[in-house]
Amino acid sequence: MAVAEAEVVSALTADSAGTAATPGAAAAPQAQLSKAALAAKLLSLSGVFAVHKPKGPTSAELLNRLKEKLLAEAGMPSPEWNKRQRQTLKIGHGGTLDSAAQGVLVVGIGRGTKMLTSMLSGSKRYIAIGELGKATDTLDSTGKVTDEKPYDKITQEDIEGILQKFTGNIMQVPPLYSALKKDGQRLSTLMKRGEAVEARPARLVTVYSIALLRFQPPLFTLDVECGGGFYIRSLVNDIGKELSSCAHVLELTRTKQGPFTLEEHALPEDRWTIDDIAQSLEHCTSLLPDELAFKKPKSEKSSDQALSYEYITLSETKREEDEIKTL
Structure with a gap:
């Protein structure tokens, strides 16, 4: 007892x-x-x-x-x-x-x-809404706009045509605003303090699948399944550059992690x-x-x-x- x-x-x-x-x-x-x-x-x-x-x-x-x-x-x-x-x-x-x-x-x-730890290396799935024409320092909507470029000539076919470049084992540069650490402190914390932070080198990450769900300029919606250590923000930023424009994440939802899905397994706060x-x-x-x-x-x-x-x-x-x- x-x-x-x-x-x-x-x-x-x-x-x-x-x-x-x-x-x-x-x-x-x-x-x-x-x-x-x-x-x-x-x-x-x-x-x-x-x-x-x-x-x-x-x-x-x-x-x-x-x-x-x-x-x-x-x-x-x-x-x-x-x-x-x-x-x-x-x-x-x-x-x-x-x-x-x-x-x-x-x-x-x-x-x-x-x-x-096993949850870190398993696959994750996201629905990401990106916005063309604007880049931010955090690569998402919470940051300050650092650049603006035209996007009016970009078509749905253009986006679909480049997605293959971001599928499979690819090299990706992590964002400066991230949980990666320097001298025991997160890079995002150092950036907010105004301290100089060097970009981390590109590293190997895995994208199992990526699909364009809809395109309503300047917004585009992606369905991405990826492995551990992958940054959706970097993906959207790189897509913008590949289209000779720029882009940032407007909204992000993780719909699946490992065997757990948002609809079937994620408990809302009232439960x-x-x-x-x-x-x-x-x-x-x-x-x-x-x-x-x-x-x-x-x-x-x-x-x-x-x-x-x-x-x-x-x-x-x-x-x-x-x-x-x-x-």
């Missing part, structure tokens, strides 16, 4: 041995017992699932929001829990989506955080509950390859661990090349 549950049961036993408790006094221990059960269930969750990240928050901010909602539901943020519980809640994401992007964000919880996530974990485990799926671990004695609430993002792991780059 978990420590908190044992303490609650002891309290209830003591009440029954004494004088009759008032209705209000009886309700409080029962509620506390319910919270203890929820906390035990939360701490037993292990695996990977997907959430729907909206535009606005960064991936780290969204992960914090998710963590806070789960801890609040289980009654774990209170000082009393901090003193009594001695277990660790680990939660992390397997592939950053920038604040301007939306879509599938794969999350690992418990031992599932160790499975997130970020312990029960919903438990159900999602069971379903998502069946989608993973056998070498990644694992059996539910046996309950561990809480006295063997120290309490800490933390989130883990793979952008902070020791291998920079393992970071996922989406925007």
